[in-house]
Amino acid sequence: xxxxxxxxxxxxxxxxxxxxxxxxxxxxxxxxxxxxxxxxxxxxxxxxxxxxxxxxxxxxxxxxxxxxxxxxxxxxxxxxxxxxxxxxxxxxxxxxxxxxxxxxxxxxxxxxxxxxxxxxxxxxxxxxxxxxxxxxxxxxxxxxxxxxxxxxxxxxxxxxxxxxxxxxxxxxxxxxxxxxxxxxxxxxxxxxxxxxxxxxxxxxxxxxxxxxxxxxxxxxxxxxxxxxxxxxxxxxxxxxxxxxxxxxxxxxxxxxxxxxxxxxxxxxxxxxxxxxxxxxxx
Amino acid sequence: xxxxxxxxxxxxxxxxxxxxxxxxxxxxxxxxxxxxxxxxxxxxxxxxxxxxxxxxxxxxxxxxxxxxxxxxxxxxxxxxxxxxxxxxxxxxxxxxxxxxxxxxxxxxxxxxxxxxxxxxxxxxxxxxxxxxxxxxxxxxxxxxxxxxxxxxxxxxxxxxxxxxxxxxxxxxxxxxxxxxxxxxxxxxxxxxxxxxxxxxxxxxxxxxxxxxxxxxxxxxxxxxxxxxxxxxxxxxxxxxxxxxxxxxxxxxxxxxxxxxxxxxxxxxxxxxxxxxxxxxxx
Numbered sequence: 161x162x163x164x165x166x167x168x169x170x171x172x173x174x175x176x177x178x179x180x181x182x183x184x185x186x187x188x189x190x191x192x193x194x195x196x197x198x199x200x201x202x203x204x205x206x207x208x209x210x211x212x213x214x215x216x217x218x219x220x221x222x223x224x225x226x227x228x229x230x231x232x233x234x235x236x237x238x239x240x241x242x243x244x245x246x247x248x249x250x251x252x253x254x255x256x257x258x259x260x261x262x263x264x265x266x267x268x269x270x271x272x273x274x275x276x277x278x279x280x281x282x283x284x285x286x287x288x289x290x291x292x293x294x295x296x297x298x299x300x301x302x303x304x305x306x307x308x309x310x311x312x313x314x315x316x317x318x319x320x321x322x323x324x325x326x327x328x329x330x331x332x333x334x335x336x337x338x339x340x341x342x343x344x345x346x347x348x349x350x351x352x353x354x355x356x357x358x359x360x361x362x363x364x365x366x367x368x369x370x371x372x373x374x375x376x377x378x379x380x381x382x383x384x385x386x387x388x389x390x391x392x393x394x395x396x397x398x399x400x401x402x403x404x405x406x407x408x409x410x411x412x413x414x415x416x417x418x419x420x421x422x423x424x425x426x427x428x429x430x431x432x433x434x435x436x437x438x439x440x441x442x
Numbered sequence: 443x444x445x446x447x448x449x450x451x452x453x454x455x456x457x458x459x460x461x462x463x464x465x466x467x468x469x470x471x472x473x474x475x476x477x478x479x480x481x482x483x484x485x486x487x488x489x490x491x492x493x494x495x496x497x498x499x500x501x502x503x504x505x506x507x508x509x510x511x512x513x514x515x516x517x518x519x520x521x522x523x524x525x526x527x528x529x530x531x532x533x534x535x536x537x538x539x540x541x542x543x544x545x546x547x548x549x550x551x552x553x554x555x556x557x558x559x560x561x562x563x564x565x566x567x568x569x570x571x572x573x574x575x576x577x578x579x580x581x582x583x584x585x586x587x588x589x590x591x592x593x594x595x596x597x598x599x600x601x602x603x604x605x606x607x608x609x610x611x612x613x614x615x616x617x618x619x620x621x622x623x624x625x626x627x628x629x630x631x632x633x634x635x636x637x638x639x640x641x642x643x644x645x646x647x648x649x650x651x652x653x654x655x656x657x658x659x660x661x662x663x664x665x666x667x668x669x670x671x672x673x674x675x676x677x678x679x680x681x682x683x684x685x686x687x688x689x690x691x692x693x694x695x696x697x698x699x700x701x702x703x704x705x706x707x708x709x710x711x712x713x714x715x716x717x718x719x720x721x722x723x724x
Contacts, residue, residue: 344658384710428666
């Protein structure tokens with residue numbers, strides 16, 4: 161099997177590592193516009209060879225593990241140039257705009273829109289790990305537009321990565337993911353900003369921050385390039401989620417202002433229900 | 443040594459467990475208004491005996507590990523009834539109002555205001571663990587108001603719990619802690635609320651939420667009674683922090699609305715600096 165991966169960050173690097181573990185006969189070709197990432201991936205045998213995405217794309221599977229904006233920019237041109245046998249799989253965190261951009265492409269059936277619900281706050285191939293996808297969910301969108309033969313092969317690969325598969329349409333995907341993932345990142349980045357702006361003395365943060373702050377602000381370590389691209393791509397859903405978030409904070413603030421302990425307790429007790437929901441997340 | 447603990451939750455229970463480990467000659471008397479917590483603590487030998495806080499308070503150290511409002515309500519009456527040798531130590535997350543409430547008490551020197559920067563999102567004696575305070579910071583406020591002999595004894599105890607000591611005045615404590623701890627809890631509770639309100643189908647949250655959401659929403663599992671009390675007690679600082687947080691979110695939202703990728707990247711790159719600060723937190 162011949163696999164190409166464009167984008168050797170956390171996701172691209174981790175897929176390469178795991179694919180090499182589960183397939184004896186595999187050659188992994190990698191590309192990253194960052195030369196350091198490319199050299200690191202080659203030196204550390206995350207990939208076998210380097211390829212140029214502007215030349216031949218003779219792969220069985222070609223993964224796009226770059227920021228969503230960059231996926232959208234190059235997907236049409238890539239589909240123009242692949243042979244019939246190739247399945248191009250994008251791994252971006254938004255799906256609607258990407259699917260729309262190739263909706264009428266004559267090789268649409270050679271494309272699969274996928275979103276692995278897996279990641280850490282770290283980035284680059286140095287953060288790659290082969291068990292990143294273990295027991296995680298892979299969301300596939302608009303699968304009816306992909307060739308069923310190519311789709312079966314991809315599902316087989318995702319299962320080999322240790323993942324379970326869910327399918328949904330791309331509009332629903334982007335709406336839900338805005339709440340369940342993108343909003344967390346913004347709330348965390350803004351928490352980090354608010355504390356850093358206020359506490360110009362880092363020692364105070366050291367001394368007074370406990371594991372609670374650390375956990376809530378963890379995502380503020382995430383890659384700016386990756387996330388600015390996602391926020392802009394999914395802006396309609398994200399803005400809606402932010403408006404609801406701000407509304408909720410303002411209502412909660414009013415309860416604090418009026419020392420309304422009963423309603424604060426009732427509200428927080430309801431939210432405590434997240435405990436049961438979180439038990440289902442690895 | 444004879445120690446009393448009012449409030450056998452995560453903090454009170456964990457102190458009991460560690461004190462028993464490091465002191466051979468110690469008797470720990472416990473009280474909790476929740477009978478289940480009291481029975482659990484006795485059965486599991488977290489405490490040695492039960493005591494009634496309305497009767498004799500003949501202890502060397504008496505810890506108050508209850509919600510901050512409850513500390514304020516009973517502190518005067520407790521100081522009225524302790525013998526000269528006793529040091530009363532409160533462990534609440536706010537310090538100014540508590541210190542103010544006993545500022546002119548004739549046994550003020552028998553009181554020490556303390557805040558252990560340690561905790562988890564779990565509560566009750568079932569969550570207690572003897573290493574909770576290991577390598578954590580104990581913040582002491584207005585120590586000049588406490589008898590130096592009693593203070594030395596307390597510091598010895600905190601060191602035995604594995605903690606390092608920082609001192610600050612209670613106004614500064616409450617201001618900083620609003621940003622570094624209380625704000626995290628509200629941002630996390632509100633994230634939980636926003637997602638739960640939107641996603642009435644829990645399966646969607648299961649499927650689409652990754653470890654990032656889990657980490658950011660972790661504090662939304664915290665005890666409502668403990669936190670409503672803190673939010674009201676420290677409302678002036680918390681409201682200030684919430685207003686700055688909302689302002690930051692609104693500015694960030696505007697950048698998303700106008701697809702201002704450059705400023706989004708610049709902003710997030712700055713916030714990424716939290717990485718270095720977090721390295722100092724256990």
